[in-house]
Amino acid sequence: MARPQLKWAAHPPIAYFLAWAFLVFTALLEIYFVAAGLTYNTLVFVTSVGIVQSSVIALIFQHLREEPQSVKAFPLGSLVMLIILVSAAVTSVLACTPYLG
Amino acid sequence: MSSLRSWILRWLTTTNHKDIGILYMVTAMYFFLVAGTLALLFRVQLAMPESNFLPGKAFNQAVTVHGLVMLLWFLSPIQFGLANYFVPLQIGARDLAFPRLNALSYWLYLFSGLLLIVSFFVPGGAVDGGWTLYAPLNTSAYSPSKGFDLAVLAIVMLSAAITLGTVNFMVTIAKMRAPGMTWDKVPMFTWSILFTILMMLLAFPALAAAGILLLLDRLLGTTFFLSVEGGALLWDHLFWFFGHPEVYILLFPSLGMLADIISSFTGRPLYAKRFVLVAFMAATVLSYIVWVHHMFITGTSLLVRKIFSVTTALISIPFEMATLALILTLYKGRIRYTSPMLFAMAAIPLFIIGGATGVFNAAIILDRAFRGTYWVVAHFHYIMAGTALFAVIAGLYYWFPKMTGRMLSEKLAKIQLILAVIGINLLYFPQFLLIDMPRRIYRYDYAPEWITLNQLSTIGAFIFAASFVVALIALLHGLLRGRPSGDNPWGAWGLEWLTKSPPPPHNFDGQPVVTKDGRILIVPEKTLEEQGVDKVITGEAKVSVTGVMTPNGTAGHQSPSHAHGHGHAHAHHGSMAPMMLALGMFVAFVAMPLGNTALMALGALLAFASIAKWVLDEYRGRFSEPEPRYREEFPFVGIDKFKVGLWTFIAGEGFLFGSLVGAYIFIRTRSPAWTPGIELHDVAIGLFNTVVLFTAALAMGLAYYNARVGNVGLQRASLAFALALGLLFMFTKAYEWSKFAAEGYGLTSTMEAQLYYTLTGAHAAHVLVGVIASLYALVRSLRRPYGPQDARTLLYIGIYWGIVDIVWTFIFPMFYLI
Incomplete structure (x- = not known):
């Protein structure tokens, strides 16, 4: 097909x-x-x-707008994972940084 | 003599997946020997509380190199050696999608390992900071040895090898399955490799980023891991973001092997296969959100610790599901107690012991008590040396007849099993009882109660080592004197058992097809052409076959006499370029910490010459490997394999930059004062380069468009424009850097400067690749213009320029505005 x-x-x-x-x-x-x-x-x-x-x-x-979902999933999936990870890392850092106060 | 020469040349230049698989396995066994010997040495040291057999630094070196080699250069590579050999066979492909890239992965792996081994012989000796290379001990302020530098370079080189490997396996499994092999029919080992590479794709860039930052610290004087802003916590985050998925990266292929082996020797399909796959998927996702449990005592907030405690406890559930599925497959199965099956069955209780003891570490309070003790060592080794390694042995024994055409001695294999089971339990179980003994000490004369348990452990280590001597004898005996195995000695189910032992270079005498009712057929391609592949899959067409296997595996047979030549052509593409490229990098990397610029230049020259040869071969079309004519490729139907590979690679690159940007955010968040970029940098220069990059992407788009519509003049002009803009960006960046350096804003001047040079440098390196790609396209266009048929090359270069632009859209405000 x-x-x-x-x-x-x-x-x-x-x-x-x-x-x-x-x-x-x-x-x-x-x-x-x-x-x-x-x-x-x-x-x-x-x-x-x-x-x-x-x-x-x-x-x-x-040319992502012309690509099928399976190709779009690469950057989108990676982006979502990246956001989760950076957020988790930043949250854990913010929670322990000595400079917050 | 000439036959010896051609034999050596064959192994140096091979790109065939089976050859590369064997190279991986043999090399991994060598590294196993090295790391195992080191383990025996430090077990001898620990047998007596006041021993000076392996004092201080030597002990630390042995422990560190043992850990690094076992995890990164033995266990994973031997699994991927088997994957190299058997994944294409299991899915009915003739090779991996990119054979030369596969060869490059292997050679980078080999030379990276040698880089680590060489470190024993340079001033200061090998790396000795523990396999986790914790900061700030990993910086040259505390560990000045050149061997440490080499170890970090080795890790970065290995990360590159693994990234290439992930691209290759992703494209192969996704796009090169035999017709009819829908996802539900893919064997568990291949599934496990798919999940493994998904984890590798996102985890190893974090390790590479950590390695790059550490190299800058060690070689160029930055202070990412020495400073208060970065320091130990930054290393911990980057390392464990890689490190925890790495545990599952090592475990998944072994679980996949166990599933296939247990299924074969019970005569039953894996119990609840779909649930196991869902469990694997859940574990893959969860593996990325558990890393902070390695950092419970680093000062993270209680809330964060609680969250990661829950996720860590959660991740045990998928593995419990997988274990139950394996046990339930055994239930009511007609078990045949062959040596592979016995090793597979032995791996299950070891997994349960290792897994159950790991769950304790999810609890914050228990983790605080257990961490850094021999309890953790025991838990970890029950998983790695127990489950993962036992499964690898089972896999080697299971597929040995297919690889060699000969059977192993069951007697020798069973002797090995007995020694291995006694050895591993005697080695590691006493370590659970050493729950109060710190793991990183080489003397313990103050605690006589630890002596007996340590001595038991050392005796166990030697028994365990003896089991591998028996294994080596068994393998050599099988290779030289084993009785002929036939094609399917185990009566197993799967495509790999429908071809000869050992398989021919083209793998199958015909086109493998999996029918809707689960039969596997090997059909001459001519028949497929005549009857239509869909009708063969649905069973509407009655075709003559050269091999057939029914779902219950009992009626497998093959008639090689019917084999036709159609479609068997397997391109025997030998190439020296992958080996020479990796060798060049090895030479340059050895010379780098030693400060030998002549040797470094020689290595770089060799590497660049190899790249030039590679590009030239590409230009001449020497290595065009057409995609299989008949294949199952959902969800990438009709999408070129290069595009899938490129996007996979870009996902990995995204994570490399993501990790570096993460380091920036981390450091900036922890910095008490930070001068905004708009006050520090020349916004005009930043804006100029931003426009230059956007325009380069525009030019590549126009080149692609003009190739599609056949306007050769504008195609060439656009390519020349894109190339000129890439160069302009580089020159502007060089001007900006030299201007800053002249003003005293050098690499090591401030933390802002360190991040600025590192991130813009990493980005500029990617621009350089874009420039080289554009130059290639321009030269090619001048000699042979791109037309609608091959315009996709320009699309791919445009996609690459796109990612360079995307990264810049974040780097620009990070350094020039905020």
Whole structure:
């Protein structure tokens, strides 16, 4: 059972240019917000921007949006595991760091 | 003489999975001999309370190298030697998905092990900090020996070998199963290897990250594991995040072997196979959230300890399910007491003893009392030297006839079993009673009550060692004088038993097919072409077969005379490049801590020349290994094997960076003061490089698009642009680094600087790989432009550039903004 070919028509170069413009724009916006002190929690803000930018890169430049679930599962599964692990490690660190008080 | 030369050349250049499997097994046995001898030496030391047979440092070196070698260079590799040999046979494939990569994995493994062994002969001697290499003892401030450096380099090199191996096995098992071999029909050993590589894929990058940070500490003067901000806790988190899954990495393949062997010798399928698989899956996930139980006394909060206490207790449940399934398979089975079966049966009670004593350590209070004592040593060794090793012996004996075409002496094997069972229990059971003896001492003249138990343990060690001398005799005897085994001496069920013993290079004389009713057929490919593979699977087509096995395993037969030549072509691709690449790395790594730059340059040159040869072979299409025509590949139907391999590799890379970013968060969280990046770094340079990287990804996308639509000019221009941008990024980074260094913001100046150079350096190394890949694509495009048929190469390079970009989207704000 052959899988349908990549939906090439859905990927004219314009999609790449739009994605590129979005990435550059968000990078500029990120700098502006941080430099101007407009973020409530800077770490959460830059992490969120990073996740959005990564998603755009993955979907457009790595063509993940055309891939079946099984391929999408690799980055998504890894990301979930990574978040769990980093959260667990950070939580355990926060709970014992001598500098918290 | 020429035959000897060709024999040596064959083993140096082979890429066949069975050859590589044998190389793994032989090499692992050598490392077992080394580590076992070290164990005997320190058991002799411990037999007398005031002995000076192996004093202080020598004792520490012996214990440390014993632990590292047994876990990383013996047990796992011998299991993967068997996996190399039998996974493709069990699933009906002709080889692993990437044979050259498989060879590279092996050679990296061999030379990494030799790196560790060489460390005994360099100034300061071998690594002596305990197999866990705890910080800050692992830093050169406390352990200045060059041997320690070599050990860390060996671990990093081994991590690379394992990452490559995981990619290979993932793609092979997922995409190269025989038609009809749906997941429920995959043998347990292959399933266990799949779960094992899933754990390896995410665990070993953490070890590699810890190793890289430690190397920077030891060789370049950073202080990740010496500082208050990082220190012992950072090492503990990274090491045990690898270390606890490692226990299951070592255990799973053995449980898989036990399941297949017990099933074969009881004539029954594994009891509740699906539940066992669910248990394996649960254990795989849980294995990542139990590591803090190794750190109960490190000062983590009570809440965190409670959570990890619960998860640790929980993880015993899947293994209880697996053990029950094995026992229930024995129940009412018609047991045949062959030597593999006896070893498999012996492994079960050892597992129960080892497992039950481990559950105590989940309790915070008991763990506090037991840790660092011989109780833990006994518990751990009942699992590793008991369950895992006994299962490996069972596996070796079970598959020995298939690998050699000869039977082992049952008598010798049973003598070994008796010695091994007595030896292991005498060796380790007294250690449970040594519950108050610290595990890392070499003299104990203040506690005469420990003498008898230690002496019993030492006697047990020698009996256990004697059992392996008998095993060696049994193996050699079987190899030289064993009676011919035939193809299926055990009357076992499984694809590996439907081919000759030893199997031919192409594995099967025809295409293996598993039918819906569970029969295994070996069908000439021409017949499959004529009848259609689906009809053969459903049983609608009546086909002549060259081999058939029914689900109960009783009617297996083979008619080699019917074998056809169709589809048997197995590419005999010998290549020296994998061996030379690993050798080059070995030479460079030996020279690195010794400061011998000439030797280091020679090694690097050899490694780069090997990579160039590899790329050249690729360019000329010398190693194109087409995917099997008929295969079961759910859930990756129609997806190219390179794509699956690439995404698997990227998942591992993600965890490498994740571990490094985790270290950044850890250190930053514990730092009392931190200068924000926006005040420290030039945001303009960071933004410039960000745009450069985004544009490189755009250029690769355009190259791919133009290859698909056949616009050669724009394809080449896009590739040249992507290459130029990659180089521009590197030059900008070099400029920024040199500017910082001139301003006194060097690698070791502050903790921020250490993290900045480490993370951006690791990222730049990945950009360099992207640059090399783009250069390759450009050269190839100039000589032979990519078209719609082979544009996927550009897609893969684009995917790689994508991950480089994604990592940067986090590194940029980490260092330039916050």
